[in-house]
Amino acid sequence: MIPFFNPLAPRSRTVPPSSSRIKDWVRAHIGWSEDVTISVNEIICRDQGCPDVETVIGIMVANMPTRSIRILRPIENVRETDVAHALEMPGHYRPVDEKRTDRRG
Template sequence: MDLFSKGKSKANPEKIKQIKNWIYQVFEIDEQIIISLNQLQCTEPGCPPLETVIVIMDESRQPYKIHKSIAEIEREDILKLQQR
């Protein structure tokens, strides 16, 4: 049973670039550090239909989840992640 699968719709490359730029700015990290964005579809009850998982590939590699598709993410969502 595949509970999590990648969302079927492809994210706009320009939107992905914009989100990564927001992450670099908000978290004040070196642009040489890789950022991974994965849009996932959840089929478990109570799960949002799509979520985006962000991993900053530094020492911590802490995953951040935003319960929105990549297309719906705004700068304010990234600011909220930093406040955690």
């Protein structure tokens, strides 16, 4: 018998361990308190020239523009060194061991 899956049932609100780990790294490298909101999301892109999967870190500070950082690897594969480099560089961050396949900056 196939178990019933209810697509309308509420989903768990727990934060995946990899997201929590990345948020902790961001706070440690910048030294921000808990009142700064940090979001970590894995984005899948099917457009030409776009990486298949990337991790986007959003940093939201009151009365300041939101800063978004892209790390071009799945959330489970993000390392602390990736976060440190991304925080130092504006815009996109490509891990040094990844091969470039597109022409964008």
